[in-house]
Amino acid sequence: MSKTVQQEFAPGTHPDLPPPVNTTGIIGWSRKNLFSSPLNTILTLLAMLLLWKSLPPLFEWAVINSVSTADSREQCWNQMSSPGAGACWAFIKDRVELFTYGFYPPPLRWRVNISFVLLALAVVPVLYEKLPYRKYGLIYSAVFPFIAGWLLVGGFGLEQVDTDQFGGIMLTLIIGVTGISFSLPIGVALALGRQSNMPVLKILCVLFIEFIRGVPLITLLFVASTMLNYFLPPGTVYALLVRVLIMVTLFASAYMAEVIRGGLQAIAKGQHEAGDSLGLTYWQAHRLIILPQAMKISIPGIVSTFIGLYKDTTLVLIIGMMDILGLGNASLADAKWAGLANEVYIFVALYFFISCFSMSRYSLYLEKKLHTGH
């Protein structure tokens, strides 16, 4: 009790005091989020130490000391204070065309470029729901793989290109896009088959799905590269790329089927009964009522299957196809540039990170948009 302080305000009329300094602003924020307990303080300090130890040297290596014009590793390293002190981006610059087109004949590379543009156009109607005339756009998207196939392989008026010459980002995209666009319809068919009440169809679908999901993709690729030709009539030989595309599509469709089955199972029984009571046939009911709802629920799963498939395209390098990672590895064996593994791996990693991360962001955005509940 202080007797000396005079009461300036009548009770209840004192103006609000500002909150204590250490609970607002940057101090308050860091007290709450960084130093709230002894354990948190230790964790924060450790994290800061980690960042301090790793980020500046990385920045120095990748940006400050890096060299972007040189003809060989020796030239690169001669420009630095000590060999390997900085990144030799000249290597990537030298190889970027190889990494994009593989061994596709340089005079015909305009065909690849057109395919890239057409691919970008084909993606638009799939992504944007509000696009005018989206229906026609979607038809184009469905036809796109065939157009691109014609453009890339040739025939029918275009000069033929051997599929062995495909490589790099182009090959990665071919396998990814083919796998994605063909696995979706097959996956829907398999999922419907698994849900069917015809025992023969059901058992077949279950066996197929569980077999594919039980073995690694790499063994299936080995089957494609060594064993699949035995299954074909004598004398017919398909290019390795075709066999790989078949296997990758089958592989992805088994996973897709499980994702879509999850969506189908989430649809209430009443929806089926409503369709029946309206006199719709099985296909009408599925096309108009069941599948639109089931697909909507399974979109996040479908996108993550796509991402997984896209990352798995790198496995083709094990059976000798030159995708972007395979070409990167092969470049490391080049005497002129040997030993620059970090540069190549960082380049390839960034490529995959950008494409996969944007896909997963898109899926999150869709999830939020489709979240119509509470």
Add this chain to the structure above:
Amino acid sequence: MSSASVTANEPMLLLRLWRNQEYRSVFIQIMTMLILFTFLGMIGNNVANNLEKAGKDFSFAFLSYPAGYDITFQPFISFSPTDTHFRAAIVGLLNTLLVAVSGVIIASIMGFTMGILRLSNNWLVSKLVYVFLEFTRNIPVLLHIFFVYSIFLYVLPVPKKAISLSDTVFLTNRGFFIPSPVFEDGFGYVWLALLLAIVAVVVFVIWERKNQDQTGENYPVITISAAIIIGLPLLTYFISGSPLSWEVPAIKGFNFKGGSSIKPEYIALTFALAYYTSCFIAEIVRAGILAVSGGQSEASHALGLSHGNTLRLVVIPQALRVIIPPLASQYLNLTKNSSLAIAIGYMDVVATIGGISLMQTGKEMETMIFVLMTYLIISLIISAFMNWFNKRMSLVER
């Protein structure tokens, strides 16, 4: 009775049958079987023709022929070029399982840690883990394997300039060299003591649970169990006169001799697979913990349980129910991804029988079938085990 009044207006018999759902379903199934058998018959025919043309036969007899190649990494059973292809496959399978088991253990530890750190209210740590997770998850696992392996090849020194940790453990680009234990007479007592300790702990835990149910008394179970398991063998070890010595690796010529070596391929593969998978596990763990409603931990705090007990007794058991099914599929993924071993030359089951044996014998069909069946069996075993575990953990409803 209606058959008597068949008129021209009524559809034909076949069409009527087609419109009957049961008949239609039987018809479709018969057709499916027919198409399937024709297809399989065609493939079988093609295979037979192709094999005949190539002058090969279909038999697994080659499994008992000498393999004629060496396997660089054979930690469990010995292998020499005169051993059979089958033994090579078994060595490869054991190597696969070694990577799978050690990878699953490391991935679980890392995944749970990161999942919990991601939920921490420490902003910096949570964001740091988030960045690491997103970056790692969106890059192909094969690239991770190459990257870790290249660190071995290019960053670690040659054996002559090995990084040594107190002169017992050596890190080189030919692998890690660690001291190997040499068991002398009398070490059997230590094993016996360990066995006894485990039995004692089991008995103690059962008694403790019963005691707690009856009286409500609480003992520090984990501390006491750990003390028994570590203490008893350690005591026996010193009483029996330290019957264990270590063989320390030493440099001889260009490489280390003595001790055990851990191959760089094994470390690179296991570590890359483990941290890649752990990122997916972290997301699963995070989602599982978030799925337990906040009221549960509030209720347990209200009952006076400490923060640790709340986590251990209330939150985690409920979160596990959500976590286990996707966790099982991540374990399966890791096991299947271990087949990427072939990319860096680790001798797993794909690289031995599906790689070198295939090349040497030309038995594409048989070796591939062998490999596919191996993975199918592993997958079935893992999913059966996880189903059993899931059933045990699931909510017992009245």
